[in-house]
Amino acid sequence: MKNTMNLFISAFVFCALTTGCMENTLNTPTSFKVKSADVNEHLLYPQTVKSKVVDSYFDEKVADPYRWLEDDLSQETANWVNAQNTVTANYLAQIPYRDSIKKRLSTLWNYEKVSAPFKEGEYTYFYKNDGLQNQFVLYQQKENGKADVFLDPNQFSEDGSTSLSYVSFSKDGSLAAYAISEGGSDWRKIFIIDVETKKQLEAPLENIKFSAISWYKNEGIYYSSYEKPKGSELSAKTDQHRLFYHKLGQVQKDDLVIYGDTPQQKHRYVVGRVTKDDRYLLINGAMSTSGNDLYLKDLTKPNSPLMTLRNNFDADTDLIDSEGDTLYFVTNLNAPNKKVVVVDATSPGSEHWQDLIPETEHVLSISKAGGFFFTEYMVDGISKVYQYDYEGNKVRTLALPGVGNTSSIQGREDDKTLYYSFNNYKTPPTIYSYNPENGLSEVYKKSGSTFNSDAFESKQVFFKSKDGTSVPMIITYKKGVALNGKNPTLLYAYGGFNTSLTPRYRPIDAVWMELGGIYAVANIRGGGEYGKKWHHAGIQFNKQNVFDDFIAAAEYLIAEKYTSSDYLAINGVSNGGLLVGAVMTQRPDLMQVAIPAVGVLDMLRYHKFTSGAGWAYDYGTSEQSKEMFEYLKDYSPLHNVKDGVNYPATMITTADHDDRVVPAHSFKFAAELQAKQGSHDPVLIRIETNAGHGAGIPVAKTIDLYADIYSFILFNMGMTTLEQ
Structure with missing residues (x-):
């Protein structure tokens, strides 16, 4: 099995873990405004020097006063980071239940x-x-x-x-x-x-x-x-x-x-x-995060030329497997929801591709193991899995244990026993063994968690966005929660790069729900839940749809009395950090707390750092055209912070070794918000040291991070204690 670490660790990070069920609940104050007023009113930020940097875009001048924070090698930037971390650490240290939340996170992880x-x-x-x-x-x-x-x-x-x-x-x-x-x-x-x-x-x-x-x-x-x-x-x-x-x-x-x-x-x-079989080398090349060309080299012949299968970027195509000269690919060429094609390696051009497993109305993911293909279809963000032979014949439908998400079934072609895991937002993952000959699944290893799934419920709803588009969202919470508008609620989404959010269990979400919080995940446009059409509805000049969807999700939660603006927090990571930054600057009245994590926040310069230029398929660039520049500037979080506006309590999170979305995005956004915040609600930045964009983060750092995030959210919602 190749890339086994990535497969398992991603499953762990997004869907594994917990033990126990905490009886603590949130002690909601009768008067919301008693919250953390004294602490917030006396909060002093480090002074951030402004420079006189100005850029010209199509004859329009745009100031960038915090450009100096882009220099991650300078002592001035290091001093600023240390000063900001000191302010943040001192603020969080005053929250009385921060240690209790950290202890609970540690307990859930420890099995x-x-x-x-x-x-x-x-x-x-x-x-x-x-x-x-x-x-x-x-x-x-x-x-x-x-x-x-x-x-x-x-x-x-x-x-x-x-x-x-x-x-x-x-x-x-x-x-x-x-x-x-x-x-x-x-x-x-x-x-x-x-x-x-x-x-x-x-x-x-x-x-x-x-x-x-x-x-x-x-x-x-x-x-x-x-x-x-x-x-x-x-x-x-x-x-x-x-x-x-x-x-x-x-x-x-x-x-x-x-x-x-x-x-x-x-x-x-x-x-x-x-x-x-070591016969062929497939070379996949791309200029952005969407679309690739494809070349083939015969390794049995010295100095053999490259043969072209595809030479443009209008589709995504990847090799699944090979049998001698027969190659199997998954592609969205003329199939936005993807299909499986087969071709002879001696004439591999796409004009010779033959459909093996046709496109359906649902989005396809595929894996191989035990001499079979396993197709997973996303139906409103929920897994349906089928087994096919190499002739394209459907063998059977896998009987999954419930409504949720499965891991890919992968293995060698001669494996007689295969494995997959199943979970959802309230159910810790169980690993199942699977016999591909008779289709029988058995429990291989149950989660060591004692989290009581039966005490929680998870429901899928559909809400209307600004333009009338129906968008799905899954809401998970303790059974018996009163829908009175006073429940602390955490709304999460991503909305980009054709990435789909499927139901996955995480211990950090379990702690939030144990405390009495509601956890909502919206499958907004820009993602891949409904194929390329859903993705394209949220890119470039359609990007505002993504923000409108997220705003509509929040408004739904408020209208249905799950929560209210005083008890709503929004969170997103990376492209989701952009989402949070854009929504909190467009609708600062909508939420009480915002947590933009490792976000893309400077939309005029994102493409100038590391691999950022490859994101232009989703975003466009400020140099592309005057129209694109103006569109980006109109929603770029950094460029839409207004002086004197009451922004929500905000904790920006980033890391000093993030070389994917460089921390300068977060540094500059924090400086801008701190300078212009119109209320006493805090604007903090938490900068993790010796950590990156998220991959491989140590367990100890993860526990510390979420103890800080949840403490900050609850403190700024007016939660004074956690009652037993």
Whole structure:
């Protein structure tokens, strides 16, 4: 199984964990305005110097007074970060129940968590976390033998901030290549080891970014990276991705560039993948986060030319599997909801593709295992899974244990037992074994959680957005909650990059709901819940639809008495941080608290940092046209903070090693809000040190983060204590 760490850890981060059920509830004040007035009125922010930087866009002048905060190498920026963190830490320390929430989060996390097993060569592998370990440990076991530690990323660094981000085994399982991330950075190092002895075979490959690892026989690996940028490696633009072949025993500087070394082959993202029989190399190139071209190289013939399958970016196409000269792809070419096609590798152009599993009215995700394909269709954001053979015949529908989300069923083609997990917003994940021959599922491992799912309910609703579009939302809360408009409610969404939010259990959400809070997730436009049409309805000149959907979700929750503006908090991460920033500046009256996390907040300059230029498919750029510049400026959170407006209590979260959405976005937005806030509601920024955009964040840091977020939200909703 390839990329097993990514598969399991993403399942853990988004859907695993909890134990116990907390009896604490929120002690709602009878008079809302008693809240944290004294603390907020006496809050003093660090002074942020303004510079006289002005940019010209199509003859319009735009000031950027906090441009100096973009320099992550300067001592001035470091001093500002330290000063802001001091103010934030002192504020949070005054919240009386912050330690209680942290303790509860720690308790929920502290039990053994084990992944489904997978086979590579002579060994079976699985991931395990004893409870509060910062990173999952990869174990290795022979049949009926003792399980031994194979890779323990907790030993990679003292503070647990170095994570294991990717593991790839050679075809016979005798060698392994694994990538690590230090401090949460997107830059990686790749180590190659012998699985029997665990001995490192050569010096690590360095400066790897946005790369897969694909083995060719036992001779070497294909990987991708950029030239190391001049200046700051955390913020400097990376633009031309290249595919390399590394032969074992060869020094990295001599690695062969396979693709991307010429202006004609310039792509921002390039990935290479070798078919399971080592016959073909598939090269996938993209200029943005949507659409790719595709090339094929015959590895059985020395110096064979690249054959073109697709040479434009109007569709997303990825290899699923191969059988000799037969290639299987999943694509949205002429199929916005995706379909499976098959083609002969000797004539691989898209004009020769034949439909194998046609497009349906629902969005397709696909995996392979046990000699079958497994198609997962998203029906209003909820999983429906079917099994197909390699002739395109439907074998059966998987009988899932309820309404929710399954992990992908993946494995080797000769595996007789497969595994998947199932969960939803109120149900911790259970791992099931699955027999692909008879379709029977059995519980393989139940969650160690004692979270009482029966005490909570989760319902899907549909609300109308500003233009009349019907949008789904799932609302989860304790049974018996009175719909009186006074329930602290956390509204979350993403709304971009064709990314779908499916029901997934998280311990951090469980704590919120145990406290009596309502958790709502809106499947707004810009995502992929209804295919490309849903995505395109929320990009570029349609981006305002995304914000309108989120506003309508909040208005629905208020109208139906789940909450009111005094008890509503909004949260989003990355592109979702942009969502929160835009909505809180457009409708500051709508919510009491805003938590924009690692957000894209400067829409005029986002494309000038790291890989930001690749997001232009969704956003457009300020240099694209006057119309696009004006559209971006009209909603860019940084450029729409007005002097004297009463903005909600805000805690911006970011990290000093975030080299995907650079922290300068958050720095500048915080400075602007602090300078112009019209009320005593606080504007804080929490800057995590030695952490990145989110991948591989240690458990200890995650617990600290959400203890701070929930404490800040409740304190600014007027919650004085947590009653037992």
